[in-house]
Amino acid sequence: MPRVLSQRKPYLLLFLLLSLNLILMASSVRGARGGSLLEETVMSVASPFLKAASWITSGVAGLWAHYADLREVELENRRLRAQVGSLTLEARAAEETRQEARRLRDLLALREEAGEGGIVAARVIARGASGPARTLLIGRGSSDGVSVNLPVISSRGVVGRVIEAAPGVSKVQSILDPNSGVAALLQRTRVQGVLVGEGGETCRLDFVSEGASVEVGDVVVTSGLDEIYPKGRILGLVVAVGEAQGLTRYVQVRPEVDLQRLEEVLVLRAPLTAAPGGEP
Amino acid sequence: MKMLRAGLALGAVCLLQMLLGLHLPAVARRCDLFSIFAVYIALTRTQRPALILGSSAGLAQDALADTILGLNGFKKTLLAYLVGTLGSLFMLNQTVPRFGILFATAFFEPLTDLGLALAMGQQFVFPSPWDLLQRGLGNGVVGLLAFWIAARLPS
Numbered sequence: 064m065p066r067v068l069s070q071r072k073p074y075l076l077l078f079l080l081l082s083l084n085l086i087l088m089a090s091s092v093r094g095a096r097g098g099s100l101l102e103e104t105v106m107s108v109a110s111p112f113l114k115a116a117s118w119i120t121s122g123v124a125g126l127w128a129h130y131a132d133l134r135e136v137e138l139e140n141r142r143l144r145a146q147v148g149s150l151t152l153e154a155r156a157a158e159e160t161r162q163e164a165r166r167l168r169d170l171l172a173l174r175e176e177a178g179e180g181g182i183v184a185a186r187v188i189a190r191g192a193s194g195p196a197r198t199l200l201i202g203r204g205s206s207d208g209v210s211v212n213l214p215v216i217s218s219r220g221v222v223g224r225v226i227e228a229a230p231g232v233s234k235v236q237s238i239l240d241p242n243s244g245v246a247a248l249l250q251r252t253r254v255q256g257v258l259v260g261e262g263g264e265t266c267r268l269d270f271v272s273e274g275a276s277v278e279v280g281d282v283v284v285t286s287g288l289d290e291i292y293p294k295g296r297i298l299g300l301v302v303a304v305g306e307a308q309g310l311t312r313y314v315q316v317r318p319e320v321d322l323q324r325l326e327e328v329l330v331l332r333a334p335l336t337a338a339p340g341g342e343p
Numbered sequence: 344m345k346m347l348r349a350g351l352a353l354g355a356v357c358l359l360q361m362l363l364g365l366h367l368p369a370v371a372r373r374c375d376l377f378s379i380f381a382v383y384i385a386l387t388r389t390q391r392p393a394l395i396l397g398s399s400a401g402l403a404q405d406a407l408a409d410t411i412l413g414l415n416g417f418k419k420t421l422l423a424y425l426v427g428t429l430g431s432l433f434m435l436n437q438t439v440p441r442f443g444i445l446f447a448t449a450f451f452e453p454l455t456d457l458g459l460a461l462a463m464g465q466q467f468v469f470p471s472p473w474d475l476l477q478r479g480l481g482n483g484v485v486g487l488l489a490f491w492i493a494a495r496l497p498s
Contacts (some may be wrong), residue, residue, distance in 0.1 A: 076391055076395070077420065080398040081417060082400070083398070084398065084401070084413040084416035084417035085413065085417060086413070087405075087411075087412045087413025088411050088413035088459070089418065090413075091411045091412050092465060132358075135370050
């Protein structure tokens with residue numbers, strides 16, 4: 064009896080055999096939805112896990128996709144920033160080229176006006192060390208045919224005159240220098256005077272008689288009487304007219320050329336023809 | 344060796360059941376040689392081989408008959424276990440108790456079928472009492488005859 068009892072406990076084997084047969088049955092019996100019962104049972108048992116796995120997978124995939132998108136956006140952002148920087152540089156270079164071309168075109172017009180050998184184009188290589196640009200250094204000198212007292216102009220007007228000429232470089236005294244003097248006249252009234260630098264950013268038109276008609280905004284041009292500057296080149300505009308002081312009156316002139324921003328100039332070796340603005 | 348004999352016996356049961364189905368279908372409908380085999384094995388062997396052979400007999404029946412694979416395997420496994428358990432608790436080596444067990448298998452099987460059908464959501468038509476009575480008698484008579492023959496085979 065004890066042997067029999069000990070043999071009466073093949074529960075595991077019984078469970079395995081019954082399970083095996085149940086699985087076989089379930090794989091054969093069709094369920095309500097047309098699939099095998101085994102499939103449906105496995106599906107219904109596994110569906111929560113599958114849903115959880117799907118949720119986790121989709122969540123992870125979503126996070127990954129989000130991260131990848133962000134990463135891609137970041138990379139694109141960097142690329143676009145680099146592109147913007149590059150384009151900005153290109154745009155600045157293009158703008159610089161455009162302005163340079165405009166300046167050179169203006170200078171070329173002057174050169175054509177003076178003839179092939181009558182003009183020397185030069186770059187400004189240095190300015191006065193302090194304050195307004197009273198003197199300039201240009202990159203052409205005696206070896207280029209530049210000599211003392213030759214007038215220096217730009218496309219906008221008179222700059223000054225050469226006061227020193229060395230091989231390859233020359234010093235130009237601008238019309239802002241208090242020691243400079245340019246024979247000038249008012250374009251509107253033909254009142255004559257001498258334009259002298261005030262040491263600052265303006266000039267003064269001396270020897271204007273008390274009764275002369277001078278108004279703010281009048282254009283001051285060279286008169287050519289000093290035999291240095293060609294006649295009719297623009298010097299500046301009258302910005303202030305003072306009360307009479309004895310026989311003359313104070314007339315303040317702002318140069319037309321911005322000497323602080325000047326980059327290219329022309330040295331006139333031959334006299335230019337009178338500018339149209341020189342005659343009333 | 345015992346397993347080989349049992350395997351041969353199972354093969355013989357398959358052959359006989361097929362022959363009955365072909366030539367004596369009325370008898371085949373009223374007795375289940377596979378159930379008789381499972382009961383015999385459960386009463387004469389320990390439970391482990393009884394379970395294995397019972398399950399094998401059921402699966403063989405499933406393979407031969409056009410039924411759901413595993414259905415008879417499940418029933419015969421359970422039958423072998425229950426009969427083996429009863430055989431370990433009661434003296435079932437006499438003719439009357441054995442007849443009672445064989446007769447009861449005719450009721451056990453449709454009850455198991457009903458339970459499985461309910462569990463699997465399948466339709467099941469329970470056999471009429473007359474059918475069950477006929478199957479019980481058929482199993483009992485044929486089973487006792489088989490037991491008598493088996494007892495006289497050389498060991």
